Amino acid sequence: MLMHWLEPLAGLIESGGPVLVVIAGVAMLLFSVALERWWFFRFHYCPARRSLVARWLACDEHSSWGALTLRGVWTNELIAGLRGPLPWLRLLVVICPLLGLLGTVTGMISVFDSLSVSEVNQARAMAGGVARATLPTLSGMAVSVVGLLFITRLEHIIRREQQRLHDRLARAAEDTHA
Template sequence: MFELIASGGWLMIPIIGCSVLALAICMERLWELRANKIAPPDLMKDVWGWLKSGAMTAERMKEVKRGSPLGRIIVAGLNNARHGREIMKESIQEAATQVIHELERFLTALGTIAAIAPLLGLLGTVIGMIKVFTEIMIQGTGNASVLAGGISEALITTASGLAIAIPTLIFHRHFQRKIDSLVVEMEQQAVKLVEAVHGERDVDHDK
């Protein structure tokens, strides 16, 4: 394996670096973007129960806020509920914007890796072919081993770049879709909160 990497030339160093970084980002996002962690399914029902029973203390509000991104959005709305429906909705939207920004953390880097990995492989191909033609100019076509080395370098870097870019792109699209789904879920929960607080809906009877 090491010999295969070494035969790819110095461009294998940034290509391998991209693979390590992409793997780290994917593992971190898989852990952080769990649905139960972002939007606990029973949180809204619990919050509404505490509100109706008068058990929503300042300490409990802090716990809800610290517990999940959805909790932060809920608390932002509750803190401004007394100012009316529109102000409550605006505060929820502001908190949601911050939450979405955090959910999208590292996705730009992941997308960049998916874009540059095949370009690094292509650069390796070009460098390898330059070496081949340079050797042809110097030695002619008689030295097959030298020509094979340049062609091998070109193919290895190209294959490595594509091998990294393809799964990275798949995960990038997967995370984007998952964030969109989570945002829709949190928006629905936030709408329920606004309507419940202003007497238009009872959360306990919602599915």
């Protein structure tokens, strides 16, 4: 039963070559980090944000330079937790199209090599080989585009949370003085 499910995957790997396996590994890593970021935001960041607001409300002074600096440090530490994997995500997104190009070049080399050995001008065989050679490029670009969408969304969430946190702490300080 399991082998029946793996047959299309084996055919895809055979069509795309070993570079396609590497692209699939990078895609799994990229999507694992995306799932981890969702988990982090939901189960670590949100409770830490509530704790930070409670700590800020527990402070006696909210308007002095020292208090505002402390608030900035606390906020930056919390937001840095959200930003942590962004450089690695960007690296994975940049690597995907390059891996796809590598797969295309190696596939084209094998197509031209097989054509030189056969000594027969087979346009149909060459077209099939070119189609197989471009599969890694398509895969690398697709993973890269999805990764870019995720990075853009994560950066938007970080900017929004930074502004919300700043506004919430400022409003909390005003409410305690009023």
